[in-house]
Amino acid sequence: xxxxxxxxxxxxxxxxxxxxxxxxxxxxxxxxxxxxxxxxxxxxxxxxxxxxxxxxxxxxxxxxxxxxxxxxxxxxxxxxxxxxxxxxxxxxxxxxxxxxxxxxxxxxxxxxxxxxxxxxxxxxxxxxxxxxxxxxxxxxxxxxxxxxxxxxxxxxxxxxxxxxxxxxxxxxxxxxxxxxxxxxxxxxxxxxxxxxxxxxxxxxxxxxxxxxxxxxxxxxxxxxxxxxxxxxxxxxxxxxxxxxxxxxxxxxxxxxxxxxxxxxxxxxxxxxxxxxxxxxxxxxxxxxxxxxxxxxxxxxxxxxxxxxxxxxxxxxxxxxxxxxxxxxxxxxxxxxxxxxxxxxxxxxxxxxxxxxxxxxxxxxxxxxxxxxxxxxxxxxxxxxxxxxxxxxxxxxxxxxxxxxxxxxxxxxxxxxxxxxxxxxxxxxxxxxxxxxxxxxxxxxxxxxxxxxxxxxxxxxxxxxxxxxxxxxxxxxxxxxxxxxxxxxxx
Amino acid sequence: xxxxxxxxxxxxxxxxxxxxxxxxxxxxxxxxxxxxxxxxxxxxxxxxxxxxxxxxxxxxxxxxxxxxxxxxxxxxxxxxxxxxxxxxxxxxxxxxxxxxxxxxxxxxxxxxxxxxxxxxxxxxxxxxxxxxxxxxxxxxxxxxxxxxxxxxxxxxxxxxxxxxxxxxxxxxxxxxxxxxxxxxxxxxxxxxxxxxxxxxxxxxxxxxxxxxxxxxxxxxxxxxxxxxxxxxxxxxxxxxxxxxxxxxxxxxxxxxxxxxxxxxxxxxxxxxxxxxxxxxxxxxxxxxxxxxxxxxxxxxxxxxxxxxxxxxxxxxxxxxxxxxxxxxxxxxxxxxxxxxxxxxxxxxxxxxxxxxxxxxxxxxxxxxxxxxxxxxxxxxxxxxxxxxxxxxxxxxxxxxxxxxxxxxxxxxxxxxxxxxxxxxx
Numbered sequence: 039x040x041x042x043x044x045x046x047x048x049x050x051x052x053x054x055x056x057x058x059x060x061x062x063x064x065x066x067x068x069x070x071x072x073x074x075x076x077x078x079x080x081x082x083x084x085x086x087x088x089x090x091x092x093x094x095x096x097x098x099x100x101x102x103x104x105x106x107x108x109x110x111x112x113x114x115x116x117x118x119x120x121x122x123x124x125x126x127x128x129x130x131x132x133x134x135x136x137x138x139x140x141x142x143x144x145x146x147x148x149x150x151x152x153x154x155x156x157x158x159x160x161x162x163x164x165x166x167x168x169x170x171x172x173x174x175x176x177x178x179x180x181x182x183x184x185x186x187x188x189x190x191x192x193x194x195x196x197x198x199x200x201x202x203x204x205x206x207x208x209x210x211x212x213x214x215x216x217x218x219x220x221x222x223x224x225x226x227x228x229x230x231x232x233x234x235x236x237x238x239x240x241x242x243x244x245x246x247x248x249x250x251x252x253x254x255x256x257x258x259x260x261x262x263x264x265x266x267x268x269x270x271x272x273x274x275x276x277x278x279x280x281x282x283x284x285x286x287x288x289x290x291x292x293x294x295x296x297x298x299x300x301x302x303x304x305x306x307x308x309x310x311x312x313x314x315x316x317x318x319x320x321x322x323x324x325x326x327x328x329x330x331x332x333x334x335x336x337x338x339x340x341x342x343x344x345x346x347x348x349x350x351x352x353x354x355x356x357x358x359x360x361x362x363x364x365x366x367x368x369x370x371x372x373x374x375x376x377x378x379x380x381x382x383x384x385x386x387x388x389x390x391x392x393x394x395x396x397x398x399x400x401x402x403x404x405x406x407x408x409x410x411x412x413x414x415x416x417x418x419x420x421x422x423x424x425x426x427x428x429x430x431x432x433x434x435x436x437x438x439x440x441x442x443x444x445x446x447x448x449x450x451x452x453x454x455x456x457x458x459x460x461x462x463x464x465x466x467x468x469x470x471x472x473x474x475x476x477x478x479x480x481x482x483x484x485x486x487x488x489x490x491x492x493x494x495x496x497x498x499x500x501x502x503x504x505x506x507x508x509x510x511x512x513x514x515x516x517x518x519x520x521x522x523x524x525x526x527x528x
Numbered sequence: 529x530x531x532x533x534x535x536x537x538x539x540x541x542x543x544x545x546x547x548x549x550x551x552x553x554x555x556x557x558x559x560x561x562x563x564x565x566x567x568x569x570x571x572x573x574x575x576x577x578x579x580x581x582x583x584x585x586x587x588x589x590x591x592x593x594x595x596x597x598x599x600x601x602x603x604x605x606x607x608x609x610x611x612x613x614x615x616x617x618x619x620x621x622x623x624x625x626x627x628x629x630x631x632x633x634x635x636x637x638x639x640x641x642x643x644x645x646x647x648x649x650x651x652x653x654x655x656x657x658x659x660x661x662x663x664x665x666x667x668x669x670x671x672x673x674x675x676x677x678x679x680x681x682x683x684x685x686x687x688x689x690x691x692x693x694x695x696x697x698x699x700x701x702x703x704x705x706x707x708x709x710x711x712x713x714x715x716x717x718x719x720x721x722x723x724x725x726x727x728x729x730x731x732x733x734x735x736x737x738x739x740x741x742x743x744x745x746x747x748x749x750x751x752x753x754x755x756x757x758x759x760x761x762x763x764x765x766x767x768x769x770x771x772x773x774x775x776x777x778x779x780x781x782x783x784x785x786x787x788x789x790x791x792x793x794x795x796x797x798x799x800x801x802x803x804x805x806x807x808x809x810x811x812x813x814x815x816x817x818x819x820x821x822x823x824x825x826x827x828x829x830x831x832x833x834x835x836x837x838x839x840x841x842x843x844x845x846x847x848x849x850x851x852x853x854x855x856x857x858x859x860x861x862x863x864x865x866x867x868x869x870x871x872x873x874x875x876x877x878x879x880x881x882x883x884x885x886x887x888x889x890x891x892x893x894x895x896x897x898x899x900x901x902x903x904x905x906x907x908x909x910x911x912x913x914x915x916x917x918x919x920x921x922x923x924x925x926x927x928x929x930x931x932x933x934x935x936x937x938x939x940x941x942x943x944x945x946x947x948x949x950x951x952x953x
Contacts, residue, residue, distance in 0.1 A: 105593040128570035145569035161563035210777040254887035295950035445880035454879040454893035528950030
């Protein structure tokens with residue numbers, strides 16, 4: 039199979055994120071490395087990265103600029119396979135193919151010697167497919183992070199921070215920060231040559247002010263997406279919402295714990311998507327029998343109003359790659375179709391073990407970390423309801439806005455979401471009372487089973503990072519429409 | 529590469545610079561049950577450079593970047609030259625870099641990555657499993673890290689240290705119902721006995737969770753924490769004693785003043801230490817080149833002084849400071865069993881227990897707890913705990929006994945009032 043794709047995101051802009059000259063220059067030697075190691079192993083691949091970026095933080099109190107952020111990197115990882123076992127060697131000091139092969143073999147052979155001493159058995163896995171494939175993708179971006187005029191963005195962020203200080207009630211500081219990376223990745227095997235270049239950026243404006251009980255209230259807005267630093271100009275509009283939100287937070291009360299009817303805004307909807315059936319259907323967890331979802335394929339897990347997509351192709355977000363870190367092309371799967379769980383997402387090795395096709399969700403924190411099944415864009419489909427009708431339909435409940443953090447429990451389907459604030463609804467109308475923070479907990483099928491309305495709009499955001507357990511941080515995006523359901527709040 | 533960097537920085541005329549070289553050699557083993565899923569080795573070198581430029585009006589510019597070991601001399605020169613230009617745009621009040629020469633000997637003892645990895649594999653293999661409790665999967669990470677710190681004032685120090693992590697998932701099952709417990713243990717090297725004991729403790733927790741009933745509605749009951757989740761309660765104090773939190777006006781703490789309005793609770797005492805036995809953060813010199821001095825941070829509930837980065841320290845008028853890697857909290861006034869008296873709820877397992885150091889908000893979904901009420905004990909699950917450290921800390925009592933979690937020693941048991949429990953029935 040031969041693929042050759044050129045992607046264009048914006049019809050008007052036609053500036054490409056050019057593929058790394060460095061990666062292009064080392065490709066021939068890496069192909070020789072694959073060939074040399076191919077004499078000792080039954081499968082060999084190399085993933086090489088050269089991702090440059092920037093990170094800027096501007097506040098009233100301090101300023102910081104660095105070219106490092108969580109996705110900047112340059113290095114390679116070799117994956118080899120023999121006797122049912124996959125092994126990897128990561129490095130960032132380049133050398134001749136012969137010397138690199140020697141170093142990789144020496145390191146991995148010492149590990150096998152140790153495993154022999156400890157009597158460890160191998161989890162026997164089949165060989166990966168290596169049918170021919172070529173891909174070259176350069177996505178559009180107007181201002182690449184590594185080439186941006188830092189002074190221009192320092193001035194913009196200073197202006198936004200100053201404006202925030204004037205308009206946000208009680209603000210002790212307004213911190214504007216952004217990071218962007220021009221991702222370059224190259225995946226090589228004996229028969230495959232995949233190369234991609236794209237840029238993503240994320241930016242936020244955050245403020246904090248003393249609450250009425252002596253505590254500290256914090257709020258933020260963000261922009262993110264696949265593209266160049268030009269996306270950060272969107273912060274100009276977004277920051278205008280902060281004064282009103284902060285006034286609500288400062289005056290906010292503590293919620294009376296209990297079960298309520300709720301409406302989730304797109305950020306909270308996204309958090310539920312991510313925690314409920316994002317982590318819950320990562321199929322490396324199926325291999326380990328760590329996810330209840332495995333036993334619920336083709337069974338009901340939500341109401342008819344619940345349809346959920348996952349895949350790098352679902353949205354031009356911070357994780358809109360063309361191929362994943364194992365050389366599988368980006369996908370778009372329907373995980374939940376009108377309440378019925380249809381499938382999960384899968385990296386290539388877990389797919390081999392489960393006898394299914396990989397979905398393009400094999401991701402690494404960086405070249406020197408292992409691949410796990412990870413989310414990309416996790417998004418609830420829109421419905422056809424209106425937000426005002428949702429509010430009118432509630433006797434006593436809350437409109438929840440602003441996600442802070444969440445935690446999944448794929449084995450038992452518990453969910454925990456920490457939400458910035460809730461607005462009380464009584465007798466079909468907002469009362470003006472704000473509560474904060476709000477801890478939402480529950481049982482995932484109850485939460486999704488209770489979804490009775492969904493708005494026609496949809497927002498996908500990708501600020502921050504997602505961990506697997508408490509490590510392996512990768513970029514993800516999530517979102518959806520406003521949803522109405524029931525949950526326990528505390 | 530180091531010589532190229534030093535030479536280039538000198539030729540470009542930076543007013544100051546800091547440079548860190550990090551060499552990492554890491555072994556990783558991934559097991560599903562006790563079968564090897566994958567083995568990995570990583571050998572990497574990373575260079576971080578921060579340059580400084582004096583600006584008009586008492587301001588100091590700075591910017592930082594990463595240099596790749598594969599960068600050519602010309603690429604290094606271009607990167608550093610661009611960096612200096614950017615530094616002139618990033619204007620902060622002036623502060624000075626470390627200039628005190630380090631008299632401590634370099635820490636050069638090599639780390640036996642292979643032996644530590646073997647110890648972890650053997651320690652996990654030695655855990656007795658039964659039909660009802662066993663190990664689902666585990667991941668072992670063992671690193672030898674060599675950190676070489678230099679700056680333009682001639683400060684230079686090298687520390688070689690181990691950093692390890694065991695992530696393990698255990699299952700417990702009964703009558704067709706299976707639950708799992710996730711644990712992540714960080715340490716310097718492998719303490720085989722401790723690993724074994726910690727995994728066995730997780731299995732015991734799993735057994736009890738199978739017998740748990742939904743958390744009932746309970747009001748005005750003290751919460752007892754006795755696991756690693758309690759670390760975040762104590763980190764609320766160390767985070768608010770940080771110079772950056774103070775300079776950014778996030779921390780309400782004041783030097784020489786009580787860190788909260790103590791109302792009958794034990795008064796916190798915490799000390800910064802250079803090294804802790806088996807900590808994964810045993811480097812005696814911080815990344816800026818400051819020697820980590822052992823000292824009291826909070827004593828008897830009163831803040832002695834803030835700790836942290838040089839920049840923010842100097843803005844607060846603290847000339848000499850360092851970034852602390854290891855903390856030791858003193859034990860409290862009571863024995864653990866004395867804290868476990870009367871009515872209380874002991875929470876031992878959460879989805880994710882969080883204490884927000886910025887506002888003091890406390891939140892966590894309960895996966896396992898023990899409700900002690902009216903002389904009876906119920907094993908409970910579900911619901912949540914929430915509240916604020918501002919209300920809970922003043923009455924907090926904690927045990928004389930202490931427990932170590934990687935780079936922090938805290939009282940083994942802590943009892944908190946004024947938190948809310950949201951039940952599920």
